[in-house]
Amino acid sequence: MRLSARLGLGLASVLLCAAIVGGWHLATRFGLVSRAFLPSPERTWLALWRGLTEGDLRRQVLATVERMLLGWVLASLVGIVLGSLIGSSRRARAWIGPSLEFLRPLPASALIPIGIAFFGLSQSMVLAVICFGTLWPMLLATIQGFAALDPQLRDVGRMLGFGRLDTVWKFALPNALPDILAGMRLGLTVALILSVVGEMLAGQQGLGLSILLAARAFRSPDLFAGVILLGAIGYATNLVLAQVELRVLRWRS
């Protein structure tokens, strides 16, 4: 496609965004949708701005992000280490793999009632659920990446006389890296979802709770501001990970 055409379409994309916001404005202006349900873009923007500068929205964002990242990092560490151990042993894969595969389609949120049963409606319950729910995609991806090491590369390692640890470090782990990164990306999405649901249920400070309270009190501008921020968190974290992937997996291009 020619550059000018591409620029034109990019501009059209921006205009479309503007048109959507414009339509939103008109819809609320002329009362096509109840304002209790859909606030005008101006009031949403105001709520967002005020919340971030004067109110406690910034604190809510930080609470949610902190919770999400903490659970995600813990789950990533455990998932990669455990996945490496299981994945690098053919025997471990044969014995444990099927059980893990069976648990794969289980919704991570189904862990929440169990978490509540054990930890009550507490901060640690939310963190435990995030950790445990995020662990699965990481673990399965790491195992898959380790198992996918080509037998030919295994032979190369054997011919060069590498020991078990060197084989994992120089062959299996880098080979699993694309899968691990994909698992980490999926895990981050799961972590954000579980953070939001966990906050809603356990009444823990964060964006999840704040949008639920805003909805209960019919403060729709605050509600939409929170939703926008959650989208921004998802967007930003994904963008960062995509950049990391691009860097680390440079060899794949």
Place this chain on the structure above:
Amino acid sequence: MSAAVIPLQKAGGKPEPLIAFRRVDLDLGGRPILRGIDLEIARGEFVCVVGPSGCGKTTLLRLLGGLLAPTGGEVSYAGGPVAGPSANVAIVFQDYGKALLPWRNVAGNVSLALEAAGVPRGEREARIAPLLRKVGLDAHAERFPGQLSGGMQQRVQIARCLAQEPTLLLMDEPFGALDAMTRQALQDEVLRIVQASRMTVLFVTHDLEEAIYLGDRVIALRPHPGRVAATFEVDLARPREQLATREAPQFLRLRRALYDFIESAER
């Protein structure tokens, strides 16, 4: 220097072979793959192995590399049995696309062999550069295998094997997947490198002309199960040359003999 380290002469006066297969059998999953292989390869010899598919050419090479252990008989290297992979033996695998680390660039892939040999980090670069020059990749050190052509990828694998400074180089149909021009160029390069380093080479191929062109000796295997069927001495002068050598009467005669033989073996 002591001459006793490498016993060049046995009591009988015949030179001690570097490699000896004695009545070697191999079964895989209950199926006989190789039966009664008797074979000796002298130091510095370039031996090619040919045969129809299913004759166990690659298996023979994997036995020598220590990647497989024989079911019966003995494979010995420099007087002792082959117990496992050794730093003195390098394999150039057939499937170059899968034998390189895709996440390491050319220099990094060559470095792998130096890391295995415990060469300190600081010395590696100085040793990689001449190796890359030797295989004509000095301009591509920073590129990743995925960005290289098949012939270049195979050069990387050869450089990695040379980094091992092996006594014995095993090559498993290394040029089978390359186009004719690239194949010929690489054949000559391998001959030049082997000549300069005095390595012993076992070269597996399904290309009869390639076997004659490269080898001092061509061993033909018969399939189901794999056995040594015949040995052809190649009395062509070295250095060899793509056009002149291939037109030499001995070359044509050997080619004829091998073709006839393989055809009868396949029937």
Place this chain on the structure above:
Amino acid sequence: MKGLVLPILLVALAEGAARTFGIASDSLAAPSDIAAALAEALADGRLLLWSAQTVASALAGLAIGGGLGLVLGLLVGLSPATGRVLHLPIEFLRPIPSVALLPVALLGFGFGYRLEIAIVAFACFWPVLIIGSAAISGVERRLLEVGRVLRFGPLARIRKIVLPAALPRLFVAFRLAAGVSLIVAVTVEIALNPLGLGYAMMYAQETLRPALMFAVLVWVGLVGWAINALLLTAQRRLFGPAALVNAGP
């Protein structure tokens, strides 16, 4: 076979521990009690009712979200220009976690099926749009030219050439979306919607009946596994290896 050893061992261990130490409490239950609760809930039909509620919401959401995703995916897949124009709105909307819309849907619909279906539809829309548009733009150009040569109209071209050619990968898109639909439906029920299997688990937990809670959890696992296995088998039967290429986003 080996795969069965670990779960059986774990269950036996849990049962043994429950028998000897009497660990049964407000949060734990012996496997035998869980099995009994599962059997009871199955026998009196409660479990099937909850399953029906969850699966119905999931399916309705999948149909709406997946259908919309497919239509937009067709547009984007057939016309790269449309894809570029829609790029920014898609980029901004997609990262919104589906559960963030829970309170919004709650305001709009109140508790009940509509709330759940809306959230599931939002979640299912994206995988179908992304994988579907890739599948359609991946249809061999030659085939489209064949359609033009045969003088098919645009609709006939889509119906007779584009959709059949992209079908294996479209199936993959819907299979993945089906998994998402069940997960999201259960999540919505656990978070706030008093319906289905998710709510049943929460209710069992709140009324301190851990055996029933674990029984429903096991059931959710079984349902998820069964749907996944069924669709995978169907995919293999219908399309063979054709659907395995580029299955993931």
